Amino acid sequence: MTTHFNYPTPAVQEELRKIAAAIVAPGKGILAADESTGTIGQRFVKIGAENNEENRRLYRQLLFTADKALADNISGVILFHETLYHKDDNGTPFPKLLQDLGIIPGIKVDTGTVKLFGTEDEVTTQGSSTLNFLMWKNARSGSWDRPMTTGIHISLIRAGLLDICGTPSWAYHIILPDGDHDLEQAQKVAETVLAAVYKALNDHHVFLEGTLLKPSMVTAGQSCPKKYTPQEIAAATVTAFSRTVPAAVTGITFLSGGQSEEEATVNLDAINKFNGKKPWPLSFSFGRALQASVLKAWGGKPQNIKAAQNELLKRAKANGLAALGKYEQGSITGKAAGEGLFVKNHAY
Numbered sequence: 001m002t003t004h005f006n007y008p009t010p011a012v013q014e015e016l017r018k019i020a021a022a023i024v025a026p027g028k029g030i031l032a033a034d035e036s037t038g039t040i041g042q043r044f045v046k047i048g049a050e051n052n053e054e055n056r057r058l059y060r061q062l063l064f065t066a067d068k069a070l071a072d073n074i075s076g077v078i079l080f081h082e083t084l085y086h087k088d089d090n091g092t093p094f095p096k097l098l099q100d101l102g103i104i105p106g107i108k109v110d111t112g113t114v115k116l117f118g119t120e121d122e123v124t125t126q127g128s129s130t131l132n133f134l135m136w137k138n139a140r141s142g143s144w145d146r147p148m149t150t151g152i153h154i155s156l157i158r159a160g161l162l163d164i165c166g167t168p169s170w171a172y173h174i175i176l177p178d179g180d181h182d183l184e185q186a187q188k189v190a191e192t193v194l195a196a197v198y199k200a201l202n203d204h205h206v207f208l209e210g211t212l213l214k215p216s217m218v219t220a221g222q223s224c225p226k227k228y229t230p231q232e233i234a235a236a237t238v239t240a241f242s243r244t245v246p247a248a249v250t251g252i253t254f255l256s257g258g259q260s261e262e263e264a265t266v267n268l269d270a271i272n273k274f275n276g277k278k279p280w281p282l283s284f285s286f287g288r289a290l291q292a293s294v295l296k297a298w299g300g301k302p303q304n305i306k307a308a309q310n311e312l313l314k315r316a317k318a319n320g321l322a323a324l325g326k327y328e329q330g331s332i333t334g335k336a337a338g339e340g341l342f343v344k345n346h347a348y
């Protein structure tokens with residue numbers, strides 16, 4: 001930690017700020033299509049599609065050619081490494097396809113998680129690369145009784161990555177929903193973890209205005225016997241974030257974390273409707289909650305492509321409204337809207 005360091009040049013600051021702000025423009029958020037080969041394979045199994053490279057290309061092509069209206073609510077797409085090099089049937093590279101729609105392509109920088117030696121269930125990520133924006137994924141733990149001390153300290157080291165990359169970046173912290181902890185405990189863990197994340201980013205002199213935060217919403221554990229309303233979830237989330245996330249951060253884009261599509265949308269909407277201190281746009285960066293209906297409608301069959309694309313447009317619209325606090329529960333239906341998407345010990 002030093003007090004002798006340089007801020008990025010004004011031109012770099014402006015560029016970073018501009019891209020980060022475009023991603024959280026009003027009513028817009030991110031489509032997280034960065035499932036690793038293994039993870040997308042688990043989703044393909046459910047719809048009876050084979051997990052081969054051509055099917056993965058066809059599926060992502062379906063997403064990225066849905067319609068130009070997709071850009072009304074989707075500002076960016078996170079790609080998996082393999083997808084970065086894929087082309088559509090006409091030979092256009094996927095990143096170009098997205099840029100032509102006015103959507104910013106980004107990349108997940110890690111190459112998967114590794115177990116942290118000497119911890120109970122904690123993992124952290126490895127690897128890096130860059131594009132228009134990049135995502136820095138941090139450690140996580142399935143344990144709610146033991147704060148993730150080791151993972152938190154690793155974050156001090158990982159924060160250096162954002163420091164050296166001249167791209168708008170995302171601090172990404174996952175708190176898994178496994179367990180029976182209640183909402184209050186979830187809020188305490190979120191506050192502890194987020195405070196450590198921003199201490200680490202400060203130690204590395206990260207230009208916060210060029211960053212977004214991608215966190216879990218504060219929700220009780222999957223097996224908690226007590227159920228909470230979207231308003232209670234919103235209160236816990238906004239309170240935790242207002243205590244720990246600096247106002248300089250350009251935006252917060254939540255992951256869906258195993259909530260059903262409708263649940264994730266309703267909770268995001270409640271967060272935006274909640275009357276609290278919220279100096280940043282609060283939007284989405286959903287994977288499962290934007291794709292469950294799409295996958296179900298597609299079923300790996302070419303004749304279903306249009307129907308699947310429609311599902312994506314509907315979910316994007318619903319979440320765009322939720323990012324503005326203007327979604328009405330149940331007003332936009334989906335083929336899998338109510339289905340739980342929780343995966344035990346999910347590996348992102």
Ligand code: 13P
Pocket residue numbers: 032033034078255256257258285286287288289348
């Ligand atoms: P989920 O919305 O499925 O939790 O995943 C989003 C994500 O983080 C992928 O990058």
